[in-house]
Amino acid sequence: MQGKKGIRYGYWMPVFGGWLRNVEDENMQASWEYTSKLARRSEEIGFDLSLIAELNMNDIKGIDAPSLDAWSTSAALAAVTKTLELMVAVRPTFHLPALFAKQAANIDHISGGRLALNVVSSWWEQEARMYGVDFERHDDRYGRTSEWLDVVNGAWSQKSYNHTGKYYQTQNTVLEPKPLRSPRPPIYAGGESEAAKNLIAQKCDAYVMHGDSPEHVAAKIADMSARREKFGLGRMQFGVAGYAFTRNSESEVAKDIERITDVKQNAKGYANYQQWLQGTQLEQKMSIQEYSVSNRGLRSGLVGTPAQVQDQIGKFEEVGVDLLLLQFSPQLEEMERFSDSVIR
Numbered sequence: 001m002q003g004k005k006g007i008r009y010g011y012w013m014p015v016f017g018g019w020l021r022n023v024e025d026e027n028m029q030a031s032w033e034y035t036s037k038l039a040r041r042s043e044e045i046g047f048d049l050s051l052i053a054e055l056n057m058n059d060i061k062g063i064d065a066p067s068l069d070a071w072s073t074s075a076a077l078a079a080v081t082k083t084l085e086l087m088v089a090v091r092p093t094f095h096l097p098a099l100f101a102k103q104a105a106n107i108d109h110i111s112g113g114r115l116a117l118n119v120v121s122s123w124w125e126q127e128a129r130m131y132g133v134d135f136e137r138h139d140d141r142y143g144r145t146s147e148w149l150d151v152v153n154g155a156w157s158q159k160s161y162n163h164t165g166k167y168y169q170t171q172n173t174v175l176e177p178k179p180l181r182s183p184r185p186p187i188y189a190g191g192e193s194e195a196a197k198n199l200i201a202q203k204c205d206a207y208v209m210h211g212d213s214p215e216h217v218a219a220k221i222a223d224m225s226a227r228r229e230k231f232g233l234g235r236m237q238f239g240v241a242g243y244a245f246t247r248n249s250e251s252e253v254a255k256d257i258e259r260i261t262d263v264k265q266n267a268k269g270y271a272n273y274q275q276w277l278q279g280t281q282l283e284q285k286m287s288i289q290e291y292s293v294s295n296r297g298l299r300s301g302l303v304g305t306p307a308q309v310q311d312q313i314g315k316f317e318e319v320g321v322d323l324l325l326l327q328f329s330p331q332l333e334e335m336e337r338f339s340d341s342v343i344r
Contacts, residue, residue, distance in 0.1 A: 007324060013035060045336060101175055108185055151163050209240050241297060
């Protein structure tokens, strides 16, 4: 079964220089030159959206490796692209909400109304300490995120906005011009705790998930749809992450998976893997795959022959997935191959 045209194809912008923990050099630079080239080419070959992650340090290649700033990169990409939706990650602990709302509205105008947010409640304590940002416990982070969203929405939607809360206070905030997208730029978010899922169902427009099988994704969509209905809100959008490539034969597919999951080819990665494995109760084969590719990308089953990948995409669409957020390595070459063999 071929994936229908209704599903949207998105991809993670490689602002960290890659996605594979065992492959040191993936032949894609964490640079403006590479990022801008990739963005412009991607919209020519059928991709609808790019997710630009926000981390000040590189959590895949190591904290001493380069990583690009999400928001200055996105503003520049907004000016050099024409159709690509820019889903930019934002972490409330790193941005005062009213100031952020102003910045985001400006980028939305630069893009002609193509900005979207991916709201992420910060998880990396070491990064927060290195950059002088307060780090909060899990449910406290979602309490802050909820209030942060209220301020952003208020500044975007009201002529003059006042807010007095636990985390933020504003007085007579005036924000002009408002974002172009009506009623607001779409807000995507992900999370698996009760606090996260209830917040997303109530205050966001789309739920994004780590890589997983269509069967498991179907259960998550049903759960979030029920929560959404409880809040008296309409259908939200659903996105799934996945690591993707196509090859002409199953033997070629197996060879590339072996290369990706070979922890021994990278001594640093192998040492990290051994430490990580001590804290997991997953069976070993799956744990190696989950360590090797970020965001549980191999779980989605989007590697195979073109026909196999098309069939899997069809299954995702059948269970209600609207958007695929794909990772490729090396990004440009594999996106070209994926476009030729799957999208077109």
